Amino acid sequence: MTDEERVALAQGGDSAAMNALLETHYERLYAICRRIAGNDADAADACQEALLAVVKGIGRFDNRSSFKTWSHRVATNACLDELRRRKRRPIAVVDEPDRISDEPDVAQRVSDRLTIDEALPQIPEEFRAPVVLRDVIGMDYAEIAETLELAPGTVRSRIARGRRHLANVLAPDIPDGPDSQESSLIGEPDALGERQRPPT
């Protein structure tokens, strides 16, 4: 049975169809929440909210997009809402012990680097969601644009900026980021435009 058929049945009140939809898409929805949330506990709560949002909204789902796309959008928004609610609460700050002044060895520096779970929450939400949908779910830009209701070009630039944030957060000691290295593409402000100009 296709998702479309299950949706039609679920909208008519068929519990088995609704359950099948949730079972089928649970892993993907959880994966979105897990990456957006950054830890298991928040992901579990966010995923629960996402599933509830899907169930509550199934009656209004109009089949203009696929159920998969729609459920991903619902889940993404539910996760972000859940995290916004949590973010409003002050976080207790624990004083860190004084850092050792000796230069850490390479292994220490590696272990000091943030994990992806720590890094993702540090990038702005508007960049995080498209990066997660691209790299976790494997959506193409058009699907992400549809899911997040953005222009495809905006998706493209947000993914790029999100990745730049992540690259800088994950490995801040890498000296050759884009700001420190001049691209031959960018020697002139309009270089890209010049290159794209059709030959005359």
Added chain:
Amino acid sequence: MTDPSDFNPRDDGTSPSDAERADELASAFVDGEATADEIILIENDPTSAERIAQFNTVTSAVSAPITPPPAAIRAAHLAAAMAEFEENKSIDLTTSASPATAGSSAEPASNKPAEPVIDLTAARESRAASPAKAERSNRWLMSAAAALLVVGGIGFASSRLGGSDDADIAADFAGADDAGDEETSASNAEGATEALQAEAMGESDDEAMEDDAMEEESAMEESAGSGAMEDEEAMEEGEESADVAAADADTEESSDPNRSSVFVEAPLVAAFEATTINELFEQATLLEPLPLEESLCAADLAIVDGYWVPVESIDGEIGELIVQISPDGEAIPILVDAACTVIAE
């Protein structure tokens, strides 16, 4: 096909920097979304390889396998969602089914009312039998040992503080007292509430406030009785220990500098403990009621007459206590969570 000369402006309308343009090309290349022209550009750019390597590293990290949740969590998630589905289904069938649609189980959504009006009487009956209700209710109305923390007077605070978001204030306040922490134990919740009580109300006000509460209680007892939740009996024991406290904005100033930074002009928040919906309702009557137009949930529940106050559960979830006034003047308290799901009536 994307024209690489047509790079997207930033969200603030400014043009991307050259580095951002190069990043965008490299990122699109990594995703296989670069056009043929862009691929030529990238291949001729000596710095592209570095960017692509960085982005490949990032992509690998983000796309690393995710450990699925334990089977018990997954099962709980699905069970709660299905309970919600059954709940909504029974409400929908009760209220919106017609001879033309009730017989078709595969009726597409487009043929249904987009926003069905919920019959609260039917909703109460269906929810009373719902296993999900007890589970969600417990997050809000627990035993006396894990009492509900109510934050009120927010609308007043908002107006005094120049349009601050209600939920922000409530959440900040609760967080400052550790009441919003998921790890908060029951005793911590009580302690936070007691601390609030101590600050928000002077001893001399205490008795007077309790008297007021008693009067309100007796006045509201009959009208609220019909909406009692099924958990009420199990929670009766805790009722007696539930305290009532309210801020007196005119007479008491907070001495805590941290708190005064949130509530600049006066202590505007009251902390309550409640173990039943009626108890919560009785205490909430001490707060300044907010108009339904400012409620996020009243419209969803088709409530047109009444008032509401913001509430926060012990795990920090912001909700609303909506008091519906029926045509015959009966006050019916309805507790909803942030998603406007009815927790208790």
